Amino acid sequence: MSTTGFALEQLTAGYPSRPVLQGVTLPGVPAGTLVAVVGPNAVGKSTLLKAVAGLRPAQGRVWLEGTDLATLAPRERLYRVGYLPQALPQSTSLMAYETWQSALRASRNEWSTAQREAAIESVVATLGLQALALRRLDELSGGQRQMVGLAQVIVRAPRLLLLDEPTSALDLRWQLQVLQAVRALVRQQGAIGLVAVHDLNLALRFCQHVLVLGGGNVLAAGDPAEVLTPALLQRAYGVRARVERCSEGYLLVLADAALPQ
């Protein structure tokens, strides 16, 4: 399997004595697509993102723009792939701006100083982070630190963004602002984004593709509006749920009851 976009072929990953993902396959997702990775707690969403990032040993293939990522040298993989972990960035006395500079020094050292500053200004404007740039990380709230961490990933302009619950600490406004910005960036740059999220309404609203994990493999994948049906939600999460179109025209998941296990 080879593709101009992104694909997974028989990806198997886990931990010693705990296999988590067994042969996950996701056929070609076109460039410019934001993919929601969803599924219940402990199903392996973070493990999948770490394996794709090259941070967990894995078998199988991860295709990006026709290249099997495992064949790349670590530095080249770092250039192409940006990973935002689920845990918030470490609190340090560095200013947000300095953390963005150091992210660029680590992964874009071929860029001139002017290019790096332009990239930082662009991400600050896109995410609306003007008020945070000169603040120290150890003085920021959890949500503010999450936005600084996201900017560290985006500023490098990776071809593949792996974002593990990037909105978990954000209020309603910032959830929308961040996912709107990520969707627009992925589209404009012809990149690929994989976003692990619990909020299926965000997946329905912002993602063009959804990968539903269950039992170590893919339960369903495709257009979120077609995949996230009440039957699938019952199977994946053990809930009785409705999917209804709101007055603004968006599909919304309404979970009515947890079913007995």
Ligand SMILES: Nc1ncnc2c1ncn2[C@@H]1O[C@H](COP(=O)(O)OP(=O)(O)OP(=O)(O)O)[C@@H](O)[C@H]1O
């Ligand atoms: N470092 C580790 N060592 C051993 N097992 C681990 C480790 N990290 C995660 N696991 C296990 O791997 C499985 C998948 O975990 P993972 O974090 O990928 O799930 P997840 O779908 O992201 O969950 P959540 O929605 O709760 O964040 C879980 O059973 C978890 O306990």
